[in-house]
Amino acid sequence: MPEIREILSASSLSPAARATALRIFDVLAAAEAKAHGTDIDLVHFHEVGAVDSIVDIVVIAVCLEDLRLDGVVVGSLTDGCGTIRCQHGIMAVPVPAVTNIALQHNLRLKISHIEGELVTPTGAAVAAAIRTSGRLPDEYRIIASGMGAGKREYSVPSFLRLLLLDTDAVKDDAGHENTTGRGDTAGMAGVAAKADTVARLETNIDDSNGEALGLVMEKLMAAGALDAWFTPIYMKKNRPAYMLGVICRPEDTGSMEGIIFRHTSSIGIRSQLFQRHIMERELQEIMVDGIAVQVKLCRYGDIEKCYPEYSSIRLLQERKGLDYLSAYELIRMSAMKQKNML
Numbered sequence: 259m260p261e262i263r264e265i266l267s268a269s270s271l272s273p274a275a276r277a278t279a280l281r282i283f284d285v286l287a288a289a290e291a292k293a294h295g296t297d298i299d300l301v302h303f304h305e306v307g308a309v310d311s312i313v314d315i316v317v318i319a320v321c322l323e324d325l326r327l328d329g330v331v332v333g334s335l336t337d338g339c340g341t342i343r344c345q346h347g348i349m350a351v352p353v354p355a356v357t358n359i360a361l362q363h364n365l366r367l368k369i370s371h372i373e374g375e376l377v378t379p380t381g382a383a384v385a386a387a388i389r390t391s392g393r394l395p396d397e398y399r400i401i402a403s404g405m406g407a408g409k410r411e412y413s414v415p416s417f418l419r420l421l422l423l424d425t426d427a428v429k430d431d432a433g434h435e436n437t438t439g440r441g442d443t444a445g446m447a448g449v450a451a452k453a454d455t456v457a458r459l460e461t462n463i464d465d466s467n468g469e470a471l472g473l474v475m476e477k478l479m480a481a482g483a484l485d486a487w488f489t490p491i492y493m494k495k496n497r498p499a500y501m502l503g504v505i506c507r508p509e510d511t512g513s514m515e516g517i518i519f520r521h522t523s524s525i526g527i528r529s530q531l532f533q534r535h536i537m538e539r540e541l542q543e544i545m546v547d548g549i550a551v552q553v554k555l556c557r558y559g560d561i562e563k564c565y566p567e568y569s570s571i572r573l574l575q576e577r578k579g580l581d582y583l584s585a586y587e588l589i590r591m592s593a594m595k596q597k598n599m600l
Contacts, residue, residue, distance in 0.1 A: 259287045259298055259299050259301055259581040260299055260403065262283055262311075262312060263280065263283075265279055265312065266279055266312075266316070267406075268284075269316075270502075271316065271319070271320070272323060273481070273516075274323050274329060274509065274510060274512060274513045275316070275319040275322075275511045276319070276388070277511045277512035277515065277516040278318075278319035278322060278323070278388065279312075279315050279316050279318075279319040280512075280516065281320070281512050281515070282301050282315045282318070282383050282384050283311075283315060283386045283469070284298075284343070285362075285363065285383040285386050285387045285389075286311075286355070286359075286379055286380060286564075287301045288299075288341055288358075288361065288362065288384075288413060289354075289355040289356075289359045289379060289383065290355050290359035290379065290576045291356035292354075293355050293358055293451065294360045295442050301594055306551075310516060314334055314380060315380065315383075315384065318384055318385060318388075320334075322388060322509070325346065325422065325508055326468050327508065327509055328507075328509070329391055329455060329456040329508045329531055330381060330388045330389050330390050330391070330507045331390070331391045331392070331394050331395075331423075332365070332388075332389040332391075332394060333366065333393070333394070334366035334367065334368045334384045334390060335367055335368065335377050335381075335382065335385060336367075336368045336369075336370050336377070336538060337351060337352045337356070337367055337368070337370065337375070337376045337377040338369075338370055338372040338374040338376045338412075339351055339369055339370065339371065339373060340373040340374065341373065342374060342375045344364055347484075351374065351375050351411070352375075352377060353368060353375065353379065353381070353417070355376070356377050356379055356382045357470055358381065359379065359382040359383055359386050362386075363386035363389075364523045365382065365385060365386055365389075366392065370504070370570045372412050372413055372414060373412075373413075373471065374410065374412060376412075376416075378569045384599075386488065390457070390508060394423075395423070395425045397425065397541065398423040398425045399423065399424045399425075400422070400423060400424075401422045401423065402422040403420065403421050403422070403454035404418075404419070404420045404422075405417050405418070405419045406418050414552035416584050421501035422586055436600060442522060444505075444581075449545060454533075454534060455508060455532070455533055455534075456505050456506065456507065456508070456531070456534050456538070457505070457506050457508045457510075457511045457514075457529055457530070457531055457532075458503065458504070458505055458521045458529070458530050458531075458532055459502075459503070459504040459506065459511065459514055459515065459518070459528065459529050460501060460502065460503050460504075460528045460529075461501070461502050461518060461522070461524040461526065461528065462491065462499055462501050462502075462524075463491060463499060463500050463501075463502055463522050463523060463524055464493050464497045464498075464499035464500075465523045466523045467498075469490060469524060470521060471500065471502075471522070473521055474517060474518065474521040474522050475488070475503070476576070478504055478519060480517075481510070481513055481514065481517060482506065482507070482510050482570055483504050483505065483506040483510070483533065484506055484507070484595040485504070485505040485513060486501075486502070486504045486505070487503050488500045488501070488502055488503075489501045489503065490581045494525055502518065502522070502524070504518075508531060515527050515529075517556050524544060535560040537556040537557060537561075537563070538556065538557045538558065539554055539555065539556045539557075540554070540555050540561075541553075541554055541555075542555055542565075542593075544589075544592060544593050544596050545592075546574060546588060547578065549573065549577055551566065551570035551573065551574060552566065552567040552570050552590050553565065553566050553570070553589060553590070553593040554566075554567065555593070564573075564590050564593045564594055565590075566585075566586055566589035566590055566593070569590060571585045571586050571589065574588065574589060
């Protein structure tokens with residue numbers, strides 16, 4: 259594992275793809291370590307070969323980033339039965355590493371009548387590391403599908419099929435596209451808030467100092483977190499601590515977890531996907547007394563809101579010698595007049 263981490267760290271992979279690959283390897287290494295009764299850093303990926311494992315896992319990580327997925331649904335994994343011969347001799351299917359991954363990550367296994375191994379440790383690790391849900395949405399549109407064939411011969415065809423789904427544009431019974439999956443909202447001129455999926459991460463931290471917590475907040479926001487915060491809490495033995503919360507895009511979960519693990523003392527992170535509804539928004543530049551400032555315009559049906567950007571408020575304060583509230587109102591009123599929002 260230390261060699262694999264070094265190889266991936268020195269690679270030209272993007273931070274997101276590297277974090278996904280490392281997460282898959284961590285799942286695999288933990289399962290193998292438990293099976294061999296050893297430490298993660300002493301695990302050898304001997305069954306498929308370290309190079310093959312790196313290639314397989316890295317390709318998957320890059321592919322997932324290119325697809326820009328909001329989430330990955332993995333239902334039950336169908337394994338075979340009987341035994342398989344490996345470096346350690348003849349072992350029962352599912353093999354110990356697959357069993358450990360299923361146990362540790364709550365994967366559902368379905369045992370078929372087919373003799374042999376249908377779920378490998380690497381495959382189980384990928385499923386465990388990238389899965390965000392175990393259940394398909396009630397409605398969806400299939401955008402694309404892909405199918406890959408295995409090399410081993412079984413009594414049935416050996417294929418893995420992936421479907422790329424879109425849940426944002428679902429048509430009603432009359433064939434009309436309904437982007438929210440619901441009818442129009444009464445009193446909102448038939449305009450619904452934009453819906454998307456975000457991930458929420460949480461971890462409790464009771465032994466990191468304030469400087470470290472401030473640093474991790476900066477790094478999370480710089481890496482693309484949509485929001486991040488600390489909540490004071492009390493933990494076991496009445497220890498004062500903080501709960502770190504992060505809202506991010508589902509595809510950024512791996513990079514956010516990497517930052518938290520690297521820059522805090524956390525050893526576990528809770529994650530959950532949420533559906534959120536947001537107003538349509540755009541950032542525009544306007545002129546206020548000859549000074550270029552930015553405002554965020556938000557709309558929902560006949561509701562319109564205008565929020566001056568903080569940096570623009572500070573700029574106007576310094577240039578005009580105004581207090582914060584006066585600068586805020588001057589920008590907001592100027593924006594509303596210029597955009598005919600009054």
